[in-house]
Amino acid sequence: MTLNNPKTPSRQRSRSEAKTPLTPSILSGMNNISLASSPTKRTSRPMGGLMKSKASTSAFETPNPFIATQSRSGSRSRPSSPVKRTVSGGVPTTEAFQRQANGGVIRKGGIESKLDVVTHDYVPPPRAEIKRSKSQPAVNRSGADTRDRFITNRETTDIGAVAASMDKLSLNPESSPGHTARLAAATGVPINRRILGYHEQPPSASSSDTTLAQQREFAKPLYAQRPGALPTSTGATTNKSRKFPTQPDRVLDAPGMVDDFYLNLLSWSCQNAVAVALEGSTYIWKADTGNVTQLGDAPEGNYVSSVDFSNDGAYLGVGIGNGDVELWDVESGQKLRTMTGHQLQVAALSWHQHILTSGCNDGSIWHHDVRMPRHKVMELLGHTGEVCGLKWRSDGELLASGGNDNVVNVWDGRLGDVGEGARGSAKWTKRNHIAAVKAIAWCPWQPSLLASGGGTNDATINVWNTTTGARLHSVRTPSQVTSIQWAPHKKEILSTHGYPTNSIMVHAYPTMERLAEIRDAHDSRVLFSCVSPAGDMVCTGAGDENLKFWRIWEVAQEVKKKKVVPVGEEVGGGRLNSTKEGILSIR
Structure with missing residues (x-):
């Protein structure tokens, strides 16, 4: 072989000859x-x-x-x-x-x-071949998650399922805190904050006009949103069972009304007559008839700085810019006397019986007895700034005053020994306000309660217990408080405000819950207010030279039933209805 x-x-394999x-x-x-x-x-x-x-x-x-x-x-x-x-x-x-x-x-x-x-080679049992595209990896994807990583299933309507699927796309929450901090520092994104924040304010536009930027910076505090402000410009209420007006019942022209925060140019008498001072003249508007009469003029070259009706509505006290205090008879339209003594403007007046109290620019408060030739019976010294708020309590036992020195004083109304040289001291002195206090009001149904409001830098309403001297309540408002009125028949407080809201606000007492705010009640700051004798209407005056009448409250039902008006007869009513429809055209 x-x-x-x-x-x-x-x-x-194919044989190769090369060995x-x-x-x-x-x-x-x-x-x-x-x-x-x-x-x-x-x-x-x-x-x-x-x-x-x-x-x-x-x-x-x-x-x-x-x-x-x-x-x-x-x-x-x-x-x-x-x-x-x-x-x-x-x-x-x-x-x-x-x-x-x-x-x-x-x-x-x-x-x-x-x-x-x-x-013979070992041949494994046959198995089904998976057909796949060339772009897929060579691994077996039969049991893998086939959902799109970026687009969730559009047929899924369950929000929970969509959220669960999105959670799978999030980063590993168990990453190192140090790594997370370094990543946040490198990207400039704070931890626990969305990267895409659509609520962020856009960057300020670059402008070469520095003057405009300075003006915006100076005006920013006027338009800043204060705590408790409403974002809308219409009246709003938190009590659905109560409807507050957003438009006044009527508007009267008041040309020449002085736009001065410290003056008091509006008063409503118990005889349903409204007194308003327009520059150097004083006018009386009678709500029952709609008649307007000019009561008198200030001395030449002067202006009227304050007005106030006596308790019976028969007399009107008028303060003049030169320091004089005039006494007028409303019915006859005659000036009864002029009481001199103050050297500066008299910005506030208040009556109690035959005593007319005046507040002067020099901080002094005088009691005038209008029956006596020597009218000055007492002087109260407790303010270092102008007295711009002054109110007697209805029983005449206490007098409250507010000044430009940010002080609220409560005085004992019992005169004691009277005379030209008599001096009085304050019973309580409160210095909680940080701006001028012009808004002063006594509660008609709780005599011990006194409300006061501060100016622009304060914008706070405080309620005091004059028996103990304690401050019971305090509420911050969106803007300066220019006047305060207590509701005669409800436990509510009305306040008027200046820049930037120019609003009328109503708060419940004692919760101090805001019931309504009428934004932009006037085109200018609302400086003056007074309540009708019936207690349903509020008259407001502003620098826009308008008087507006708002029906804020409703007259008690039993009062309305006392007078029956035949059908077709015009509704008048004196105290029962403070204003009369059809007297003046609504502007």
Whole structure:
């Protein structure tokens, strides 16, 4: 048997004529391979004979790795590889072939190159092939989440499901705090804050006009939103069972009304007549008939700084800018007397019976007895600034005053020893306000309560107990308080305000809950106010030279039933109805 042209098994590949030479390292490795063989000493035989030993079945126990051995029972033994098996039936070998196998020499064209060692490969069971596009990765995505990372399922209407899916897109919340802090510092975004904040104010427009920027900066406090302010310009109410007006019942022209915070130019008498001072003249408007009469004029070159009706409505006190106090008869329209003594303007007046009290610009308060030739019966010294608020209590026991020195004083109304040199001292002095106090009002149904309001820098309404001197309530308002009125038939407080709201506000007492705010009640700051004798109407005056009448409260039901008006007759009513429809055209 001649061995020629041995070849390497191809394993189902195309055969190549180029043979790889055996290197010394491969030869050394193959020499070290020893297969288990019989310990029987083998004898040399001629080339063509078969090798024999004591056990005739050990003919295939050779160190050649390409030849599988057979078991003694004649059955095929399991090959060393778990996936490869040899051909059934062995190939007879010679002693020379064994020597070549032991030496690791494979001859070209020999029998060893023609052996088909591997005939069957292990074939796994068939499985369904997943068709996929070339852009997908080579991993099995059959069990993966196929939802879009950026667009949630549009068919899902459950907000909770959408939120849960969005949470999966968030960053890892368990990241290091130090890393989070460094990331926030690098990006300039505060921690726990949205990156896209659409509520942020836009950057201010750059302008080269520095004058306009300065003007805006100076006017900013006037338009600042104070605590408790309403964002709308219309009347609003927090009590749905109550309707407050947003428009006045009527408007009267008041040309020449002085726009001065410290003056008091409006008064409403118990006889249903309204007195208003317009520059140097005083006018009376009667609500019952709508007639307007001019009562008198101030001395030439002066102006009227204050007006106030007596308790019975028969007389009118008029303060003049030069310090004089005039007394007028309303019915006849005649000036009864002029009481001099003050050197500066008289900005506040208040009556109690026959005593007319005046507040002067120099801080002094005088009591005038209008029956006596020497009218000055007492002087009260307790203010260092102009007295701009002055009110007697209805029983005449206490007098309250407010000044430009930010002080509220409560005086004992019992005169005691009267005379031109008599002096009085304040019973209580309150310095809680931080701006001028012009708004002063006594409660008609609880005589011990006194309300006061401060100017622009204060804008606060305080309620005092004049028996103990304690401050019971305090509420901050959006702007300066120019006047205060207590509701005669309800536990409510009305206040008027200046810049920037120019509003009328109503608060409940004692909760101090804001019931309504009528924004922009006038085109200018609302400086003066007075309540009708019936207690249903409020008249307000402002620098826009208008008088407006607002129906804030309703007259008690039992009062309305006292007078029956036939159908078709005009509704008048004096005290029962403070204003009469159809008297003046509504502007």
